[in-house]
Amino acid sequence: MFERYNKVQRAVLETTLHLIIDKELQATSMSLIAKESGVSTGNIYHYFSSKEDIINELYKAIVLFNGEFVTKNLNAADSVQEQFRRAWRSVIELGKNHPKGFRFIEQYSFSPYIYEQSKLEAYKGGWCGPMEKIYRQAIDQGLFVELEPHMMVQMHYGSIVYLLKSHQQNMLELTADVEEQALRSFWNAVSKEKGWNE
Amino acid sequence: MFERYNKVQRAVLETTLHLIIDKELQATSMSLIAKESGVSTGNIYHYFSSKEDIINELYKAIVLFNGEFVTKNLNAADSVQEQFRRAWRSVIELGKNHPKGFRFIEQYSFSPYIYEQSKLEAYKGGWCGPMEKIYRQAIDQGLFVELEPHMMVQMHYGSIVYLLKSHQQNMLELTADVEEQALRSFWNAVSKEKGWNE
DNA sequence: TCGTATAGATCGAATGATCGTTCTAATCAT
DNA sequence: ATGATTAGAACGATCATTCGATCTATACGA
Numbered sequence: 001m002f003e004r005y006n007k008v009q010r011a012v013l014e015t016t017l018h019l020i021i022d023k024e025l026q027a028t029s030m031s032l033i034a035k036e037s038g039v040s041t042g043n044i045y046h047y048f049s050s051k052e053d054i055i056n057e058l059y060k061a062i063v064l065f066n067g068e069f070v071t072k073n074l075n076a077a078d079s080v081q082e083q084f085r086r087a088w089r090s091v092i093e094l095g096k097n098h099p100k101g102f103r104f105i106e107q108y109s110f111s112p113y114i115y116e117q118s119k120l121e122a123y124k125g126g127w128c129g130p131m132e133k134i135y136r137q138a139i140d141q142g143l144f145v146e147l148e149p150h151m152m153v154q155m156h157y158g159s160i161v162y163l164l165k166s167h168q169q170n171m172l173e174l175t176a177d178v179e180e181q182a183l184r185s186f187w188n189a190v191s192k193e194k195g196w197n198e
Numbered sequence: 199m200f201e202r203y204n205k206v207q208r209a210v211l212e213t214t215l216h217l218i219i220d221k222e223l224q225a226t227s228m229s230l231i232a233k234e235s236g237v238s239t240g241n242i243y244h245y246f247s248s249k250e251d252i253i254n255e256l257y258k259a260i261v262l263f264n265g266e267f268v269t270k271n272l273n274a275a276d277s278v279q280e281q282f283r284r285a286w287r288s289v290i291e292l293g294k295n296h297p298k299g300f301r302f303i304e305q306y307s308f309s310p311y312i313y314e315q316s317k318l319e320a321y322k323g324g325w326c327g328p329m330e331k332i333y334r335q336a337i338d339q340g341l342f343v344e345l346e347p348h349m350m351v352q353m354h355y356g357s358i359v360y361l362l363k364s365h366q367q368n369m370l371e372l373t374a375d376v377e378e379q380a381l382r383s384f385w386n387a388v389s390k391e392k393g394w395n396e
Numbered sequence: 397t398c399g400t401a402t403a404g405a406t407c408g409a410a411t412g413a414t415c416g417t418t419c420t421a422a423t424c425a426t
Numbered sequence: 427a428t429g430a431t432t433a434g435a436a437c438g439a440t441c442a443t444t445c446g447a448t449c450t451a452t453a454c455g456a
């Protein structure tokens with residue numbers, strides 16, 4: 001997830017991610033990051049200019065990772081429905097297999113702690129743009145009702161976020177079956193003619 | 199929102215809510231709460247045992263308020279679809295008219311800062327239970343597909359949360375029209391026969 | 397009615413811990 | 427030997443919390 005960083009930076013970023021998700025930001029002190037990562041505080045400041053900088057670097061790295069994770073499975077030659085399925089399945093897989101990064105983004109994408117510039121960079125590398133394009137295609141092909149792609153993506157992403165939250169809290173088992181039913185319901189929610197055409 | 203508290207407690211809770219939403223928890227110090235609320239730190243500790251206690255009291259008060267806000271418009275005599283509409287419209291109205299309380303709950307309902315006991319009390323006074331009952335009825339009447347009511351409620355609530363987030367960030371204007379389209383899509387997502395029967 | 401006793405409410409300075417950050421000295425690679 | 431890298435002690439600021447003093451208001455005895 002942090003391939004483009006050196007060993008020290010990677011240790012700091014990984015440790016920070018774990019601590020923030022497990023203990024919240026306020027309980028994640030620099031001294032704790034130093035102790036857990038095995039990098040002294042002085043050295044942390046050699047590689048990062050501040051605590052804010054660490055968080056923002058973390059944010060950008062995870063968004064990039066997530067964006068690649070979701071888009072790498074997409075193939076423009078596939079049908080819209082196939083792309084729709086692949087894309088959302090990747091998002092769900094991301095939430096299941098990389099829960100800390102997923103929760104971090106979910107938690108900080110609206111936070112003032114993240115610089116606007118980080119969010120801007122994030123949008124370019126993230127998966128929202130490609131996802132909206134799929135919805136745009138579906139509308140153009142008469143498959144979806146004419147709503148704002150951005151709105152539909154946000155709605156469906158919100159559904160997934162809350163399904164994953166329930167899953168992580170053991171309120172709901174997110175089996176392949178449940179996943180399939182969820183995706184089907186997303187499609188039906190905005191399809192012009194009801195039915196998952198398969 | 200804090201009618202059942204005395205003047206001092208109310209000032210502290212209101213101030214804390216505003217500060218936490220505007221500046222995040224870590225930037226919300228006791229001294230700042232004291233200054234902004236006009237209550238001295240010593241006196242705050244006369245009414246609250248700790249900072250955690252304030253947050254937890256805030257959590258319980260807001261969940262209670264939200265629960266009453268949503269359920270007060272429900273009428274068991276109405277059709278399931280009418281109840282479905284009224285309930286979700288109330289949730290959206292809540293998010294629009296009481297955004298700070300709404301965001302606070304959204305932010306802290308999965309946080310370790312909130313005691314499990316607070317969450318338990320919250321569930322009893324919240325609107326999730328009644329909402330799930332509406333879905334259960336819809337299933338029993340053959341209107342909805344047979345999915346877990348909890349799952350469906352979480353999905354639709356997640357959609358609303360993200361619509362409201364977009365709305366609050368001016369990425370999307372949440373007009374009455376858009377609201378109606380969203381509710382319609384929720385219904386269609388899980389309805390057995392497609393169509394908003396009206 | 398008046399003076400005093402009592403209990404709670406309120407205050408803000410003081411406390412010790414911890415915060416993010418800096419600095420200096422030691423270590424390493426070349 | 428020199429410049430980059432690392433370590434951890436030290437710094438001032440700020441944190442949540444405590445504490446003794448003061449204020450307020452009601453109750454009581456005469």
